[in-house]
Amino acid sequence: PLVTTTEMFQKAYEGGYAIGAFNVNNMEIVQGITEAAKEVSSPLILQVSAGARKYAKHGYLMKLVEAAVEDTGLPIALHLDHGEDFAICKACIDGGFTSVMIDGSKHSFADNIALTRQVVEYAHQHGVVVEGELGRLAGIEDDVNVSAEDSSYTDPNQVEEFVRATGVDSLAIAIGTSHGAYKFKPGTKPQLRFDILEEVSRRLPGFPIVLHGASSVVPHYVELINANGGQLKDAIGVPEDQLRQAAKMAVCKINIDSDLRLAMTAGVRQQLMADPAGFDPRGYLKVGRQYVKDLVKDKIVNVLGSDHKV
Ligand code: G3H
Ligand code: 13P
Numbered sequence: 001p002l003v004t005t006t007e008m009f010q011k012a013y014e015g016g017y018a019i020g021a022f023n024v025n026n027m028e029i030v031q032g033i034t035e036a037a038k039e040v041s042s043p044l045i046l047q048v049s050a051g052a053r054k055y056a057k058h059g060y061l062m063k064l065v066e067a068a069v070e071d072t073g074l075p076i077a078l079h080l081d082h083g084e085d086f087a088i089c090k091a092c093i094d095g096g097f098t099s100v101m102i103d104g105s106k107h108s109f110a111d112n113i114a115l116t117r118q119v120v121e122y123a124h125q126h127g128v129v130v131e132g133e134l135g136r137l138a139g140i141e142d143d144v145n146v147s148a149e150d151s152s153y154t155d156p157n158q159v160e161e162f163v164r165a166t167g168v169d170s171l172a173i174a175i176g177t178s179h180g181a182y183k184f185k186p187g188t189k190p191q192l193r194f195d196i197l198e199e200v201s202r203r204l205p206g207f208p209i210v211l212h213g214a215s216s217v218v219p220h221y222v223e224l225i226n227a228n229g230g231q232l233k234d235a236i237g238v239p240e241d242q243l244r245q246a247a248k249m250a251v252c253k254i255n256i257d258s259d260l261r262l263a264m265t266a267g268v269r270q271q272l273m274a275d276p277a278g279f280d281p282r283g284y285l286k287v288g289r290q291y292v293k294d295l296v297k298d299k300i301v302n303v304l305g306s307d308h309k310v
C-alpha cells in the first residue's frame with residue numbers, strides 16, 4: 001500500500017538526505033521513476049498537480065501508482081502538488097492520496113493559516129499528511145531589484161506561528177528557487193539563501209522543510225533537445241552542489257518536474273530524428289522512459305542521497 005511521508009522525512013532528517021518528489025503525468029514517467037528507484041532502493045514521493053489530474057484523470061494516475069507500488073515493493077507516497085483550495089485537497093484525500101499540499105502562499109498570512117488549518121483538520125482525520133507553504137517562489141519574470149526579490153523569500157519570523165497554528169506536517173519555503181527551466185538570469189551566479197534555511201530550521205528543530213522549483217535543468221538534456229530540433233535558450237537551473245547542501249540540512253523533500261520533462265523530451269526528440277520513418281509510439285516513448293529512468297537514478301544517487309534507504 002501507499003505510505004505517508006512521516007517516516008520517510010524523519011529518517012531523511014536524521015540521515016542528512018532528502019526524498020525526491022517527482023511529478024507524474026503518464027505511464028512512462030511513472031515507470032521510469034519507479035524503476036530507477038527500485039534499482040537503487042530509494043523511497044519515493046510521486047506527486048500529481050491539478051494539471052496532471054486534468055490531463056490523465058485522477059483514477060488513471062491512482063491505478064498507475066498502485067501498479068508501481070505492487071511492481072517495486074517500494075515505500076511510495078502519493079502527493080497532491082500545489083493544491084489551491086480545500087476542494088481539491090479533499091478530493092485527493094477521499095480519492096486515496098496519502099499526502100496533500102495546500103498552497104496558501106498567495107494569500108495573506110492570516111488567510112493562509114485559516115485555509116491550511118482547514119485542510120490539516122480534514123486530512124489528519126483521514127490519516128493523510130499536509131504540506132504548507134510560506135513565502136513566494138521567485139517568478140521567472142521577477143525584477144532583479146533586490147528588495148522586491150527579498151520580499152518573496154520566506155520570513156523566518158513567521159514559521160513557528162504558522163506551523164503551530166496550522167498543524168502542518170512539512171513546510172515549503174522560498175529561498176531563491178523558482179518553477180520552470182529559466183530560474184536565473186544568464187551571466188548571474190545562482191545562489192540559494194542558505195542563511196534563511198538555517199534560520200528556519202533553528203526555529204523549527206527537527207521539522208521537515210520542502211524545496212520547490214529544484215530542477216537543475218541538466219545541460220546534457222537541454223543540448224540534446226536543441227541538437228534535435230528544439231529551441232531552448234538560456235535555460236538555467238539550481239546547481240547540484242547547492243541541492244546536495246540543502247539535502248544535508250533540514251530539507252527532506254526536493255521537488256523535481258522540469259528535469260523530467262527535459263529528459264523525456266530529449267529522448268523522444270532524439271528517437272524521432274534518428275528514425276524518421278518510424279511511427280510506433282512505443283519506439284520513441286521507450287527512449288523517453290529510459291531517459292527519465294537514467295535521470296532519476298542520477299538524482300537519487302548523486303544529489304538526494306536517498307539510495308539504499310529502504
Ligand atoms: O509546480 C508545478 C509543477 O511543475 C507542475 O506543473 O501544473 O504544469 O503540471 P503543471
Ligand atoms: P521544477 O520546475 O524546478 O522542476 O519544480 C517542480 C516543483 O516545484 C513542483 O511542485
Ligand code: ZN
Pocket residue numbers: 082179212213255
Ligand atoms: Zn512547486
Ligand code: NA
Pocket residue numbers: 012013016017018246247248249250251252
Ligand atoms: Na535533509
